[in-house]
Amino acid sequence: MHEYAFFLGCIAPNRYPGCEASSIKTSEKVGIKLLPLEGASCCPAPGAFGSIDLTVWYAMAARNLVLAEQMKKDIALICNGCYKSIWEVNHILKHNDELRSQVNEVLKEIDMEYKGTIDVFHLAELYYDPKICGIQKIRDSVTTPMTGAKVACHYGCHLMKPQKDRHFGDTENPMWFEELVAAVGAEPVQYRNKMQCCGAGGGVRGYDIVHALDITNEKLINISEVGADAITELCPFCQLQFDRGQIEIKEKFGDVYNIPVLHFNELLGLAQGMSPQDLALDLHAVDCTPFLQKVL
Amino acid sequence: MAAKSYDNPELNKKLADQRYHISQSNPQFTKDVIKTSRTIANMCYQCGTCTGSCPSAPRSTYRIRLFMRRNVLGLENEALTDPDLWLCTTCYSCTDRCPRDIAPTDVIMAMRNLAFKKDIVPRNFLQTVQLIYNSGHGVPNNDVNRAARKRLGLTADPPTTHMYPEYIKGIQKILDHFGLKENADRIIKGE
Structure with missing residues (x-):
């Protein structure tokens, strides 16, 4: 069993608790144990x-990061925004002594010291990594394959970009998420401009919601074009933007899609x-029933 | 494309004037942006790949290339007072495609940081600071969600600062060290 400190962030535990519950349960079936990271806060939001x-x-x-260092565990998380904050700050502080001593000066006031002893992972990259879990193990853990469902993959931005700092390779047309989706039995579909942003990041959702929704709307047009039954993503904030966004788009622009949005x-x-019920899918703004009838 | 128009007549005039006035240029601004963004922003040769990659560009007057130019020319006021500064979703598409290996996204982040130092900042950004100061979370828990969490066999509050509020004091100390909450309160009050 690989053990990780589970960094929750904000939107997963406080808006889509199904993401949190499913992460703990699904990871345990493939040999990953997520332990609570007590006292963690907002990552804090990289854009806002x-x-x-x-x-x-x-x-x-x-x-x-220090909370996880004290546990002597690497961090696993399920949100691209958190990944940007937690992974990137860890990466920068490990390589920039000046910044590290600045940060430690502040942390001294609360009796903490950043040492740079742990690593940070997105749960999806652990699933994909054959040394930890791997596609085959995911496939073996499936009891109810999602056969017949066309699923559009949304990678989000802050997990893989900027490419030169990260280790995920190509950011123009990656395919590893599709492999994961195929492993659960669904049919991953390709659509135009797959790597486009959901529109919510950088504080734009709070600053100019119509602008943010217009970007989301473009993605939804591209996704509905290929007849996707559902959208799956790796980031609860993207999930919020696609899920609640569809209701807001209906109100503001009159466009209706009704495409269920599920975290991987x-x-x-x-x-x-x-x-x-175990996933609290009833908390999703877009009704998931048509998708569930197709796959269950 | 329709001409850009804001409520501020002075800004409208400035934006309509395409000439470069040396008196408006602040060389220190360029240096500050480079220092905060930690990217070689002065190497921009204005190819426009950034604007071409930008999801915000087709639906607004926001042009990332323009901000890159303003940085090189040191046009501090023009950059920091333009409301378009806050339309970047930080998707990093421009950064991945920049042929000069610059991170335009980080240039925008640096400019936003510098704007905040001059009290230029949209309200929603300040509210996030206030929420984190009070609860540790930018998006705090609520009663509907607490009920749902219990239904899933989770604790009503997640094992974060919500369940262990004793950790909030440390967060407040960090924010107070930089006077961030104080500044946020002051700017919101002054509006």
């Missing part, structure tokens, strides 16, 4: 918070036999 003061952003993210862990949960 980092835009104001990056220096404070480094210090706040470092505090979360929720999809994997369904495939491993968790019921829709």
